[in-house]
Amino acid sequence: MDIRIGITNSPREISLESSQSAADVEGVVTSALTSEAKFFKLVDQKGNVYVVPLATFGYLEIGSEESRRVGFVS
DSSP, rough: OEEEEEEEEEEEEEEEEOSSSHHHHHHHHHHHHTTTTTTTEOTTTTOOEEEGGGGGGEEEOOOOOOOOOSSOOO
């Protein structure tokens, strides 16, 4: 699934593909926002860890869990 994270005062966004479900990703971010946490962590399909500080967190966009088709569709 495609995930995009917007950072305040930055024209670029963090983009990653994760094997976690949409509910898992949403749960991680929601629990971090409602607690006293300073950051949240997400892991992509390759095992890279992304640590996002909540002080600069702008938005979270969770794409569909459906894989993209490549090539021509008839």
